[in-house]
Amino acid sequence: MNHKDNIYSLIEKEKDRQLRGLELIASENFVSSDILNVIGSILTNKYAEGYPNKRYYGGCEIIDKIEQIAINRAKKLFKANYANVQSHSGSQANTAVYLASIKPGDIIMGFDLSHGGHLTHGASVNFSGSIYRSIFYGLNKETGLIDYEKMSLIAIEKKPKLIICGASAYSRDIDYKKFREVADYIGSILVADIAHTAGLIVTGLLNHPFPHCNIITSTTHKTLRGPRGGLILVGNDFEHEKSLKKQKMSQLIDKAVFPGCQGGPFENIIAAKAIAFKEAMTKEYLFYAKQIIRNAKALSKSLMDKGYNIISGGTDNHCILVDLRNKNITGKEAENILVTADITCNKNMVPFDNKSPLITSGIRIGTAAITTRGLKENDMENIANWINEVIINKSNNLKIKNIKNEINNFMKNYPLFNNKILN
Numbered sequence: 001m002n003h004k005d006n007i008y009s010l011i012e013k014e015k016d017r018q019l020r021g022l023e024l025i026a027s028e029n030f031v032s033s034d035i036l037n038v039i040g041s042i043l044t045n046k047y048a049e050g051y052p053n054k055r056y057y058g059g060c061e062i063i064d065k066i067e068q069i070a071i072n073r074a075k076k077l078f079k080a081n082y083a084n085v086q087s088h089s090g091s092q093a094n095t096a097v098y099l100a101s102i103k104p105g106d107i108i109m110g111f112d113l114s115h116g117g118h119l120t121h122g123a124s125v126n127f128s129g130s131i132y133r134s135i136f137y138g139l140n141k142e143t144g145l146i147d148y149e150k151m152s153l154i155a156i157e158k159k160p161k162l163i164i165c166g167a168s169a170y171s172r173d174i175d176y177k178k179f180r181e182v183a184d185y186i187g188s189i190l191v192a193d194i195a196h197t198a199g200l201i202v203t204g205l206l207n208h209p210f211p212h213c214n215i216i217t218s219t220t221h222k223t224l225r226g227p228r229g230g231l232i233l234v235g236n237d238f239e240h241e242k243s244l245k246k247q248k249m250s251q252l253i254d255k256a257v258f259p260g261c262q263g264g265p266f267e268n269i270i271a272a273k274a275i276a277f278k279e280a281m282t283k284e285y286l287f288y289a290k291q292i293i294r295n296a297k298a299l300s301k302s303l304m305d306k307g308y309n310i311i312s313g314g315t316d317n318h319c320i321l322v323d324l325r326n327k328n329i330t331g332k333e334a335e336n337i338l339v340t341a342d343i344t345c346n347k348n349m350v351p352f353d354n355k356s357p358l359i360t361s362g363i364r365i366g367t368a369a370i371t372t373r374g375l376k377e378n379d380m381e382n383i384a385n386w387i388n389e390v391i392i393n394k395s396n397n398l399k400i401k402n403i404k405n406e407i408n409n410f411m412k413n414y415p416l417f418n419n420k421i422l423n
């Protein structure tokens with residue numbers, strides 16, 4: 001670190017990094033300037049434990065209106081009857097849902113982390129795998145698709161109290177109806193975690209979990225392009241038995257979020273979520289969401305044309321999982337070498353990977369962020385070329401430096417931080 005660095009100078013450096021590079025991390029995006037302004041607003045000063053009109057602090061009259069707008073817009077956008085917009089993150093949203101609906105020691109069933117699931121879906125290193133007894137479903141080795149048949153056999157045998165579907169690294173749409181059939185058969189609660197795909201679901205481009213799933217959790221900062229945060233939704237509210245008492249699921253979730261696992265909500269973030277929900281209802285956002293998928297399909301095809309093995313042979317969403325085992329490079333090496341050319345993506349386990357999560361055999365690529373920058377299908381061939389050239393010239397520093405310069409010049413045509421969506 002340069003001894004003259006301070007937080008402001010480092011923010012400028014980070015801004016330069018974001019501007020000049022190709023952002024291919026599937027869980028990242030660039031928020032609009034409206035959202036950025038609201039995140040940095042004085043709303044951050046206010047404590048507001050509780051919910052609109054039921055607060056534990058004075059002076060919440062205006063905050064109440066803001067949070068109510070966010071709730072109303074979330075319900076409209078996701079076609080839900082109930083929304084809680086307070087979770088600080090996607091992980092906190094999942095924590096609250098488990099707390100609301102099951103007891104410690106109960107069995108939960110999630111998507112195997114090494115096949116594309118998330119830590120909070122029962123991984124042993126996460127609270128979800130230590131407080132609850134977790135079992136997993138995964139992918140079919142041949143097709144790279146969720147093995148629904150095996151999932152139902154495991155579920156019927158082990159009878160989890162809660163099944164969670166949704167993923168961090170799965171490039172295909174999800175058949176929520178198949179999960180519902182199994183959940184009905186064994187009487188378990190069905191949760192969809194749409195952290196990655198929320199923006200593609202609300203625009204009707206991917207299957208909607210409602211009415212099949214009882215509860216939806218999400219982040220607001222990936223394809224949805226809002227501030228960093230979490231969200232919980234219930235389609236049709238229902239009575240649920242917890243500790244011998246029947247209560248509405250919506251009430252159980254409200255209590256689980258606060259006071260169950262959080263204190264004061266971040267009202268600046270909640271206001272920014274409200275803006276993101278409104279942006280996601282616009283025609284411009286629908287064009288954006290369609291372009292994300294078009295870009296992902298084009299990039300996936302260009303990579304396959306260059307001999308890259310794409311898990312499941314393509315993508316339905318924003319995400320591409322590349323198996324590098326035929327390319328003589330690990331996921332870790334690829335991530336590191338790509339970053340030197342200002343291409344940012346992350347190493348990722350591929351199904352049936354024999355390498356550790358810190359090394360991995362693959363990389364995960366997403367198109368949500370570059371689509372916000374304005375890149376289109378015909379730019380994807382260039383990106384695939386750059387990725388390939390960097391990987392095959394991994395020891396050629398000069399070649400990589402030239403590619404980095406090309407990328408930096410190219411990205412000057414796509415300015416950031418002025419992607420104002422609503423006035």
Ligand SMILES: Cc1ncc(COP(=O)(O)O)c(C=O)c1O
Pocket residue numbers: 027088089090091092117118120166167168193194195196219229230
């Ligand atoms: C499917 C899924 N759920 C939950 C999360 C957790 O979100 P957060 O990082 O906001 O806790 C993620 C984030 O990567 C995710 O991919």
